[in-house]
Amino acid sequence: MKISSRGRYAVRIMVDLAVNNTGEYAKVNQIAKRQDISEKYLEQIISVLNKAGYVKSTRGAQGGYKLAKDPSAYTVGMILRLTEGSLCPVACLEGDVNECDRCDTCETLDVWKELGEAINKVVDGVTIAELAEKQLARQNSMDCLI
Amino acid sequence: MKISSRGRYAVRIMVDLAVNNTGEYAKVNQIAKRQDISEKYLEQIISVLNKAGYVKSTRGAQGGYKLAKDPSAYTVGMILRLTEGSLCPVACLEGDVNECDRCDTCETLDVWKELGEAINKVVDGVTIAELAEKQLARQNSMDCLI
DNA sequence: TTAAAATCCTATTGACATACTGGGAATTGT
DNA sequence: ACAATTCCCAGTATGTCAATAGGATTTTAA
Numbered sequence: 001m002k003i004s005s006r007g008r009y010a011v012r013i014m015v016d017l018a019v020n021n022t023g024e025y026a027k028v029n030q031i032a033k034r035q036d037i038s039e040k041y042l043e044q045i046i047s048v049l050n051k052a053g054y055v056k057s058t059r060g061a062q063g064g065y066k067l068a069k070d071p072s073a074y075t076v077g078m079i080l081r082l083t084e085g086s087l088c089p090v091a092c093l094e095g096d097v098n099e100c101d102r103c104d105t106c107e108t109l110d111v112w113k114e115l116g117e118a119i120n121k122v123v124d125g126v127t128i129a130e131l132a133e134k135q136l137a138r139q140n141s142m143d144c145l146i
Numbered sequence: 147m148k149i150s151s152r153g154r155y156a157v158r159i160m161v162d163l164a165v166n167n168t169g170e171y172a173k174v175n176q177i178a179k180r181q182d183i184s185e186k187y188l189e190q191i192i193s194v195l196n197k198a199g200y201v202k203s204t205r206g207a208q209g210g211y212k213l214a215k216d217p218s219a220y221t222v223g224m225i226l227r228l229t230e231g232s233l234c235p236v237a238c239l240e241g242d243v244n245e246c247d248r249c250d251t252c253e254t255l256d257v258w259k260e261l262g263e264a265i266n267k268v269v270d271g272v273t274i275a276e277l278a279e280k281q282l283a284r285q286n287s288m289d290c291l292i
Numbered sequence: 293t294t295a296a297a298a299t300c301c302t303a304t305t306g307a308c309a310t311a312c313t314g315g316g317a318a319t320t321g322t
Numbered sequence: 323a324c325a326a327t328t329c330c331c332a333g334t335a336t337g338t339c340a341a342t343a344g345g346a347t348t349t350t351a352a
Contacts, residue, residue: 001226001265003147003235003258005311011254027327036248041312047329060320061326076257080147089149102182107280108157111222111272112149118264119147126257134253151340173298187341193300206349207297 007084009037010045011076011128017055018071018132025057025064045083052082071132077123087123088116153230155183156191157222157274163201164217164278171203171210191229198228217278223269233269234262 012035017026020034028046032039046065049055054074055065067074081087088094090112092103103109158181163172166180174192178185192211195201200220201211213220227233234240236258238249249255 001147001149001230001233001235002237004309008236008254011257015253025327029327038312040314043328044312050328057328058320059318059326059328061324062321063319063327065328076254084147087147089147090154091148105281105284107161107277107284108154108222110280111157111269111277114272115265115268118268119261122261122264123257126260131253131257134256135251138251138253150338171298175298184341186343189299190301190341196299203299204349205297205299205347208350209298209348211299 001089003080004084006045007080009035009042010049010079010083011131012037013042013046013049014054014067014071014074014079014128015131015135017065017067018128019135021067023066025062025066027064031065048083049079054079054082067128071129072127074128075124076126076128076131077120079128080123087119088112089119147235149226150230152191153226155181155188156195156225156229157277158183159188159192159195160200160213160217160220160225160274161277161281163211163213164274165281167213169212171208171212173210177211194229195225200225200228213274217275218273220274221270222272222274222277223266225274226269233265234258235265236262 013031016031016035020026020030028043029039031037031046032042035042046055050057050065053068056068057063057065077087086094090109092100092106092109093112093116100106159177162177162181166172166176174189175185177183177192178188181188192201196203196211199214202214203209203211223233232240236255238246238252238255239258239262246252
């Protein structure tokens with residue numbers, strides 16, 4: 001029951017792009033430095049975000065990535081489902097078909113269903129915009145101290 | 147973000163012991179048959195429950211396992227934490243020490259914290275007794291149809 | 293006392309996922 | 323042309339999961 005690095009990094013990348021949005025395309029090495037993630041690994045993860053259309057890219061010199069939409073259009077749940085796969089805590093609940101033949105009489109299934117709903121509620125209730133704002137607020141308050 | 151078979155089986159084993167409690171010790175091969183789990187694998191899992199004191203055992207002929215306490219004393223969360231380890235969705239939140247050095251300025255940490263609390267709330271809010279009752283109720287309603 | 297029935301304990305295995313690293317090919321701006 | 327980029331694919335080390343297997347130990351009962 002852990003969220004993988006891939007998923008966590010993906011969220012951080014999205015927030016990073018939101019926070020450091022200048023209108024320009026951000027380069028992988030910049031994001032990697034800011035987020036302290038290996039360039040090569042970050043490249044793989046952002047490529048998933050790119051294929052899903054969550055970020056857009058341009059190649060070549062002065063290329064890079066930027067968010068495709070407003071940060072408020074992305075929930076943490078969207079990012080996690082993309083990079084982690086389903087957040088459903090058991091396979092039995094996924095898809096239309098029941099995996100195992102015990103499902104009909106499985107009392108524990110109700111718990112997993114409830115758990116899945118609770119998880120979704122949290123991750124779908126937080127947007128990248130909210131996280132970005134929080135970071136900007138902190139950065140500003142830090143500036144005041146100088 | 148999946149609950150492992152080990153964890154799911156452990157919960158089912160506890161519920162099975164609650165439902166089929168006759169005062170006698172239940173044997174591994176009986177539980178295995180009822181729950182459709184390999185005897186050998188079940189043995190390993192129930193041994194963890196045993197070492198934690200959730201079930202008690204007697205060895206030798208006529209031996210077996212039974213719940214150590216009333217089914218209402220066990221939550222699904224207890225069983226899962228025992229067999230799966232922490233249900234905390236990220237390592238950063240575990241223990242007293244902060245794992246990574248970004249924790250101080252990590253906005254995403256709040257999301258994981260919220261997520262962890264939501265997960266705990268669900269799994270700690272359901273007892274083995276409740277699941278066992280549910281199954282008994284279903285079994286009784288089935289009997290009426292005969 | 294012996295045999296059978298159980299739990300207990302530890303080792304091994306195959307499959308799979310994770311978290312990377314590395315080497316180029318393709319594309320684009322200057 | 324050339325440098326800066328993204329893009330794409332391959333490989334690798336490590337670990338976990340889900341079992342399977344074999345035998346040691348303990349207890350009851352014939």
